[in-house]
Amino acid sequence: MVSVRSTLAGTWQSFHSVSRTAPHDQVTRANIPLAYHDGETQSSISRRIGVSRPTVDLCIRKAFSGGVKVAIRDLKRSGRPNIITVDDKAWVISLACAKPTDYGYAAEKWTHSQLAKYVRESAETSGHPALRKAVKATVQRILKEREIKPHKTSYYLD
Numbered sequence: 001m002v003s004v005r006s007t008l009a010g011t012w013q014s015f016h017s018v019s020r021t022a023p024h025d026q027v028t029r030a031n032i033p034l035a036y037h038d039g040e041t042q043s044s045i046s047r048r049i050g051v052s053r054p055t056v057d058l059c060i061r062k063a064f065s066g067g068v069k070v071a072i073r074d075l076k077r078s079g080r081p082n083i084i085t086v087d088d089k090a091w092v093i094s095l096a097c098a099k100p101t102d103y104g105y106a107a108e109k110w111t112h113s114q115l116a117k118y119v120r121e122s123a124e125t126s127g128h129p130a131l132r133k134a135v136k137a138t139v140q141r142i143l144k145e146r147e148i149k150p151h152k153t154s155y156y157l158d
Contacts, residue, residue, distance in 0.1 A: 029072045032059045084142070088128045092119055092142045096150040110150035112136050112143075 028049055035045045042060070046053045063071035096115060100107045103118060116139040123131035131138075143150065 026072045029059050032056050033063045033071060036060055083130045084134075084138070085130065088130050089142045089145070091126065091128050092131065092134075092139060093146055093148060095119065096139075096143055096148050109152075112140050112151070115139050115150060 028051065031049060032045055032051075032055075035048070036042065036056075040048075042056045043053060046056045049056075059071055092115075095103075095118065096110055100110050100114065100118075105114065105118075107114065113136050116134055116136040119128075119131050119134050119139060123129060123134065
């Protein structure tokens, strides 16, 4: 019967190398199974490397169940769901592509601050409640996704 520790030998040693550019957490996670393979106990690994005992145990279990890449990298997380919908973004983009004079402003081109202010003020009445607290950075992020620069827009159909 092949021991669990010998299963890791070839895989980890071929993968693991001392790197100056690898993230610290990945190097740490790569050292855990190697130390375990060398016969070190999980408690001594946690003390030596400076991580908790459950972290060592989790890393070793992930290595056995999913392989080298799964054990070293973080698993994908679901994250916070998007609050701003595609329709909300489309509305902001349509505003950015229109003249501010169409909405009662004296300026000929939108500034990000001015556009964000208008988005906040008219979001509820326009059916986009997720944008009622949109700040300048939110508007910039939406416009940057589509590479739209309202301050550099030319209007050809005046």
